[in-house]
Amino acid sequence: MQGRAKTTRRYLLEAAAQLFDERGYAGTSISDISSRSGRTSGSIYFHYASKEKLALAVVEEHFASWPEMIGRHRAAAAPALERLVALSFTVARAFRDDVVVRAGSRLWMEHKAIDATLPMPFVGWIEVVTGLLEEARAEGALAAGIAPETAAHGIVCAFFGLHTVSDALDGRRCIEQHLYGLWSLLLAALQAEPDPAGLLARALAETTAPDAVAGTVTGSRPNAVPSTVPSAVPNAGFA
Known part of the structure; x- marks a missing residue:
């Protein structure tokens, strides 16, 4: 159950990140994130108490x-x-x-x-x-x-x-x-x-070089959440 919740949180975070990148904070609503992720607004609020908390989670992941x-x-x-x-x-x-x-x-x-x-x-x-x-x-x-x-x-x-x-x-x-x-x-x-x-x-x-920066660029998050998602689809001083 915890693993499933973690996966959902991650998926919502990446959907929100895609929208924040495209539209900015003010131009993105919880409804937009719901549409992009295919999850309900209630599901989003269950994992992130507010849009501010979701934005903070994206920045912290950055x-x-x-x-x-x-x-x-x-x-x-x-x-x-x-x-x-x-x-x-x-x-x-x-x-x-x-x-x-x-x-x-x-x-x-x-x-x-x-x-x-x-x-x-x-x-x-x-x-x-x-x-x-x-x-x-x-x-x-x-x-x-x-x-x-x-x-x-x-x-x-x-x-x-x-x-x-x-x-x-x-x-x-x-x-x-x-x-x-x-x-x-x-x-x-x-x-x-x-x-x-x-x-x-x-x-x-x-x-x-193949192993020089493994996991940092080619292995990093792509634009992970497609613009249309079927409902079944599941620190410290740096800039």
């Missing part, structure tokens, strides 16, 4: 996507700057391909309209990037005069700014191309011995 992804890249054997760049491409693909990640991001941008306390974004990413830049400095790969924490703040701002622009212009379809261009500029300043093209080639090879 944040929960990152720790394993980050851990895989931080544990890789590659130099720190390569791991940082590889991580950024993995995250970019998740924003492009994973409906819960996209919905969580949009909901946070609309947080003032949601009567719930959402996790604080970006702080965790700044800490992760700072740590990788400090590793790069210890490896002798970081250019002289680069302060890891200051650079990390700028990188995170540039990365999420790029996502905002890419989403507005083409729905993130060309996000990898745009991210490649951004890193070409950033690495020219960050590397002790600048070779942006070489580092990008190695980092991209890492992200496309």
Whole structure:
């Protein structure tokens, strides 16, 4: 019984995420989620007490996507700057391909309209990037005069700014191309011995290796709930 309830909660969450991604928080109603999921409004309220609680669950799931992804890249054997760049491409693909990640991001941008306390974004990413830049400095790969924490703040701002622009212009379809261009500029300043093209080639090879990021992009949630569903169809500072 508990397993069935968990499956239903997950299904409702993904149906809601799809709608929040498409229409935003204000443009989505419980009735819409009922229609999309093929479940009654009563079933939705049984599992989630309100639309706010459902939105909060989507945002929390968005944040929960990152720790394993980050851990895989931080544990890789590659130099720190390569791991940082590889991580950024993995995250970019998740924003492009994973409906819960996209919905969580949009909901946070609309947080003032949601009567719930959402996790604080970006702080965790700044800490992760700072740590990788400090590793790069210890490896002798970081250019002289680069302060890891200051650079990390700028990188995170540039990365999420790029996502905002890419989403507005083409729905993130060309996000990898745009991210490649951004890193070409950033690495020219960050590397002790600048070779942006070489580092990008190695980092991209890492992200496309069969086991490099298993379970993070190709294994992540697709747009899991179809737009029409038959009735029988059953943390902590990141953005």
